Amino acid sequence: MTGDVAIEVEGLRMRYGTNDVLHDLSFQVGRGEVLALLGPNGAGKTSTIEILEGFRMRSAGRVDVLGVDPAHGGEDWRARIGVVLQSWRDHAKWRVRELLDFQGSLYEPYSTAGIRRPWEVDELLAAVGLTEHADTSVKMLSGGQRRRLDVAIGLVGRPELVFLDEPTTGLDPKARRDFHALVRRLRDELDITVLITTHDLDEADKLADRIVILTGGRIVANGTADDLSRQIVGRDRVSWAQQGERSVRHVDDSTAFARELFARHGDEISELEVRRASLEDTYLELVRNAEAPMAEPAEASR
Amino acid sequence: MSAAMTAVRSGARRGVIELRQAFTGMELVGQLLWPVATLVAVFFLRDLPIGDTGYGLGMIILPGALGMFVALGLLLVVQQLAADREDGTLLRAKATPGGIRAYLVGKIVQISATILAYLAILLVPGVFLVDGLDLADPVSWVTFAWVLVLGLVATQTIGAMLGSLISTPRGAGYLSLPVLGLIAISGIFAPITGLPEWLQVVAQLVPIYWLGLGMRAAFLPDEAVVVEIGESWRLLETAAVLGAWSIAGLILAPIVLRRMARRESGSRVAERRERALQRVG
Numbered sequence: 001m002t003g004d005v006a007i008e009v010e011g012l013r014m015r016y017g018t019n020d021v022l023h024d025l026s027f028q029v030g031r032g033e034v035l036a037l038l039g040p041n042g043a044g045k046t047s048t049i050e051i052l053e054g055f056r057m058r059s060a061g062r063v064d065v066l067g068v069d070p071a072h073g074g075e076d077w078r079a080r081i082g083v084v085l086q087s088w089r090d091h092a093k094w095r096v097r098e099l100l101d102f103q104g105s106l107y108e109p110y111s112t113a114g115i116r117r118p119w120e121v122d123e124l125l126a127a128v129g130l131t132e133h134a135d136t137s138v139k140m141l142s143g144g145q146r147r148r149l150d151v152a153i154g155l156v157g158r159p160e161l162v163f164l165d166e167p168t169t170g171l172d173p174k175a176r177r178d179f180h181a182l183v184r185r186l187r188d189e190l191d192i193t194v195l196i197t198t199h200d201l202d203e204a205d206k207l208a209d210r211i212v213i214l215t216g217g218r219i220v221a222n223g224t225a226d227d228l229s230r231q232i233v234g235r236d237r238v239s240w241a242q243q244g245e246r247s248v249r250h251v252d253d254s255t256a257f258a259r260e261l262f263a264r265h266g267d268e269i270s271e272l273e274v275r276r277a278s279l280e281d282t283y284l285e286l287v288r289n290a291e292a293p294m295a296e297p298a299e300a301s302r
Numbered sequence: 303m304s305a306a307m308t309a310v311r312s313g314a315r316r317g318v319i320e321l322r323q324a325f326t327g328m329e330l331v332g333q334l335l336w337p338v339a340t341l342v343a344v345f346f347l348r349d350l351p352i353g354d355t356g357y358g359l360g361m362i363i364l365p366g367a368l369g370m371f372v373a374l375g376l377l378l379v380v381q382q383l384a385a386d387r388e389d390g391t392l393l394r395a396k397a398t399p400g401g402i403r404a405y406l407v408g409k410i411v412q413i414s415a416t417i418l419a420y421l422a423i424l425l426v427p428g429v430f431l432v433d434g435l436d437l438a439d440p441v442s443w444v445t446f447a448w449v450l451v452l453g454l455v456a457t458q459t460i461g462a463m464l465g466s467l468i469s470t471p472r473g474a475g476y477l478s479l480p481v482l483g484l485i486a487i488s489g490i491f492a493p494i495t496g497l498p499e500w501l502q503v504v505a506q507l508v509p510i511y512w513l514g515l516g517m518r519a520a521f522l523p524d525e526a527v528v529v530e531i532g533e534s535w536r537l538l539e540t541a542a543v544l545g546a547w548s549i550a551g552l553i554l555a556p557i558v559l560r561r562m563a564r565r566e567s568g569s570r571v572a573e574r575r576e577r578a579l580q581r582v583g
Binding site: 107108 | 308319391397398399404567568571
C-alpha cells in the first residue's frame with residue numbers, strides 16, 4: 001500500500017483553542033498523482049497543507065507523507081519534499097542563479113542511486129523558462145517570473161512530492177496561464193506527486209487528476225472533475241414564460257419537470273430554456289450550503 | 303561530505319554573498335555612515351582634555367568605539383532576524399534540508415565580517431587622527447583578538463535570542479533605544495568614573511562596557527589606566543563577564559531559535575505580510 005500512496009490522511013483534526021478548523025479529514029494521494037485541495041477562503045486548506053508540510057502540529061488523526069509522520073520528519077525527509085511558498089520579497093537582492101545554486105547545494109548530501117540531487121541549475125532554469133533572467137536580481141522579476149522562480153526553488157532538490165499553496169493568487173491572466181502550462185508540463189514530464197491548494201475551480205479542473213473539495217473544515221467531495229459533476233447532482237435551471245410572465249426554477253430532474261409543465265399548461269408555455277448544472281454551479285452550491293448550514297434547503301438552491 | 307558539513311559550507315557561502323550585497327551600491331553609504339560619524343567625533347574631541355590626566359578624549363574614544371561596534375552586532379542580528387522572518391527568508395530556510403543551520407552560519411559569517419569591516423574603517427584612518435595608541439606591541443593585538451572573539455559570540459547570541467522574541471521589524475527598531483542608552487552609560491564616550499555609582503553598576507552588567515574596556519586595555523598606553531574604575535584594566539573580569547555572556551548565549555540561543563523557527567509557517571508569514579501592507583497602505 002505505502003508503495004503507491006504518497007500521502008495518507010486519516011481522521012485529521014485541527015483545533016485552535018475551542019475552535020475546530022478541521023473535522024475528521026481522510027484522503028489519500030497516490031504517487032504521481034496531482035491532487036487539488038479546492039475550497040473557499042477559510043475552508044482549512046492552508047491548515048491542512050501546513051500539517052502535511054510539517055510546519056504545523058495537528059490536534060488528532062494519522063498523517064503519513066512519503067512514509068513519515070511530518071510532525072517528526074527529519075532533514076532527509078525534508079530533502080524529498082518540495083515546498084513552493086507564496087513568496088513576497090525574500091532574497092530580493094540575490095541573483096536568480098545565485099539563489100538556486102545556494103538552495104540546490106543543500107540537497108547534495110541527499111543524492112541517492114535513483115535520484116541525483118540537486119537539479120542542474122541551467123537545466124532547471126530552462127525548465128521554468130528563466131534562462132535569460134539567470135543573472136537578474138530577484139527583486140527585478142515580474143510577478144509571474146517570481147512565481148516561476150518559487151517553483152524552481154521548490155523543485156531544485158528533485159523532490160518526490162511538491163506542495164503548491166495557492167500558487168496563482170495575485171497573478172495576471174497571462175502569468176496565470178503560463179503558470180498552468182508550466183505545472184502541466186512538470187506533471188507530464190516528471191514522475192512527481194503534486195498537492196495544490198486553490199479556491200479556483202477552473203484551476204483545479206485544469207491541473208489536477210483528482211479534486212478534494214473542502215468547506216468549513218470538512219471534505220464534501222472527492223473525485224475527478226467528471227466524477228464530481230456526476231456524483232453531486234447539481235440542479236438544472238429551467239426558465240420559461242407563461243402568458244408573457246417569466247419564471248425560473250432550479251430542479252433536480254429537468255426532463256420530468258418540463259413534461260409536467262407542458263402537461264399542466266400546454267400551449268401557454270413558451271421560451272422554455274433548460275441549463276444543466278455545470279461543475280462550477282455544483283461547486284458554488286456546495287460552498288453555499290456549507291457556509292450557511294442553517295439556511296432552508298429551498299432557499300439555498302435558488 | 304556529511305549533511306551537517308554541507309550546511310556549514312553552504313552557509314559560509316551564503317554569508318559571503320550577503321556580505322557582498324551589504325557593501326555594494328547604495329547599501330555602502332548606510333554602512334559607512336556610523337563609522338565615519340564616529341571618526342568625526344574622535345577628530346573633534348581628540349584634544350579635549352580629560353581632567354588633569356593629560357590625555358585627550360579622542361584617544362580614549364577610538365578604542366572604546368571599536369568595542370561599541372562589536373556590540374552593535376547585537377542590533378544587526380535582531381534587525382536581520384526580524385526582517386528575514388517577515389519576508390519569508392527564514393521559512394524558505396526551514397523548507398530546505400539543513401536550511402536553518404546554513405542560514406545561521408551565513409548570518410554569523412556576514413555579521414562578523416561586517417563588524418570587522420567597521421573596525422577597519424575606524425582603525426585605519428583613526429590611527430592618523432589620534433596619537434599615543436599602542437599599536438606596535440603584539441600583546442595589544444592578542445588582547446584585541448580575544449576581546450573581539452568573545453564579544454562577537456556574546457553579542458550575536460544575545461541578539462539571536464532577542465531577535466527570536468521580537469517578532470516585527472518595528473519592535474526591532476524600538477530595541478535600538480535602550481541599546482543607545484546603554485552605549486551612553488558604557489564609558490565609551492566619557493570615562494565611566496564620572497557617572498553616579500548605580501549607573502556604573504548597571505553599565506557593568508552589560509557586555510558593551512567590557513568590550514570598550516577590553517579594547518582600551520588593548521590599545522591605550524598602560525599609564526592611561528588612571529581613567530578606569532579602580533585604576534585597573536581588569537582583564538580577568540573582562541574575560542569572565544564576556545565569557546559568561548558567551549556561554550549563556552551559546553546554550554540558550556539555539557533553544558530559543560529552534561522554538562521560533564518551529565513556529566514559522568506560510569500562514570504566519572502571510573499574516574505578517576498583511577500587517578505590513580496595512581502599515582504601508
